[in-house]
C-alpha cells in the first residue's frame with residue numbers, strides 16, 4: 001500500500017503533447033541564436049522563483065506582449081524556476097515545497113508546478129528552468145526550452161550527465177567562487193555521451209543513454225567580484241576556445257554580477273548592451289531577474305505578497321521594460337553593423 005507521500009509518475013503528470021511542437025521550435029530558435037545563425041540576442045528574464053503561480057502568470061502575460069513587440073531583435077525566454085538551490089538552507093521552490101512552509105508536499109508541487117508551466121507556455125513564451133534535482137527533471141523537461149545548471153551544481157556529475165541528455169540548450173554557470181574553468185569542464189562533459197540512471201514515464205528507474213548536448217554553453221554570473229565587463233567576457237571566450245569549445249557566452253546581470261543588489265542590474269545590463277552594440281557577436285545572451293514589483297520579501301513571515309520575490313530581489317516590471325528596449329536597440333545596432 002503506497003503511503004501518502006508516493007509521487008505520481010512523470011507519465012501521470014505529463015502534458016498532452018500539444019505544447020511539444022512549440023517547445024521544439026523554441027529550442028531550435030535558441031540553438032540558432034547560440035550558433036549565431038540567428039543574429040538576435042537571447043534574453044532570459046523573469047522571477048528568481050515562482051511562489052505564486054497566478055501572479056507569475058500575470059508577469060508572463062506582460063512579458064509575452066513585450067517579447068512580441070521586440071521580437072525583431074530579441075529572443076525572450078521566461079525564467080520559470082520552480083526549484084531553488086540554496087547556499088545552506090531556505091525555501092527550495094514550488095515543486096518541492098508548494099506551501100512554502102517546509103512541509104515538502106512534492107506530489108502537490110508537481111501538479112501545481114506542471115499546471116503553471118503549461119499555462120506559462122500557453123502565453124507563447126519559451127521557458128527557462130534550472131534543473132536542481134535530477135529526478136524532478138523528468139517531470140518538467142518536456143516543456144523547457146532553455147535549461148540551466150547553476151553555480152552550486154555545475155561541478156556535479158549527475159547534473160552534467162543530465163545536461164548531456166536534455167534535448168535543449170543548457171547554460172552552465174560559473175561557480176559561486178567565480179571559477180569559470182569548472183563550467184568549461186561541465187560544457188565539455190555535457191557534450192559527451194553518457195549512461196546514467198533516470199526516471200522513466202512509468203516511474204521506474206531506468207538507464208538513460210545520452211548522445212551529448214551540442215548546445216551546452218557558458219553563463220557568466222560573477223562571484224565575489226563581477227565578471228560581466230568586456231575583459232572578463234574576452235577571458236571567458238578565450239578559455240572556451242582553448243578548450244576547443246564554441247566561443248559564446250550568456251551573461252547574468254544578477255547574482256554575483258550585481259552583488260545580489262537588484263538596483264545594480266540596470267547598470268550591468270547597460271554595460272552588456274554596450275558590448276553588444278560595439279559588435280561583440282559572441283555575447284549571445286543576457287539574463288535578468290525581474291518580477292512584478294521591485295525588491296524581495298522573506299518567505300515564512302505570514303502570507304507572502306504575490307507580486308514580490310521570496311528569494312533574490314528582482315527588478316520590478318516598470319524598470320525591466322526600458323532594459324529590454326535597450327538590449328533590443330543594441331542587438332539591432334550589432335546586426336546593422338554586421
Ligand SMILES: O=C[C@H](O)[C@H](O)COP(=O)(O)O
Nearest residue numbers: 084085086087088090311312
Ligand atoms: O537565485 C537564487 C539564490 O541566489 C540561490 O537560490 C541561493 O540563495 P541563498 O544563497 O539565499 O541560499
Ligand SMILES: C=C(OP(=O)(O)O)C(=O)O
Nearest residue numbers: 048150151152173221255
Ligand atoms: C540560483 C541561480 O543562479 P546561480 O546558480 O547563478 O546562483 C538562479 O539563476 O536562480
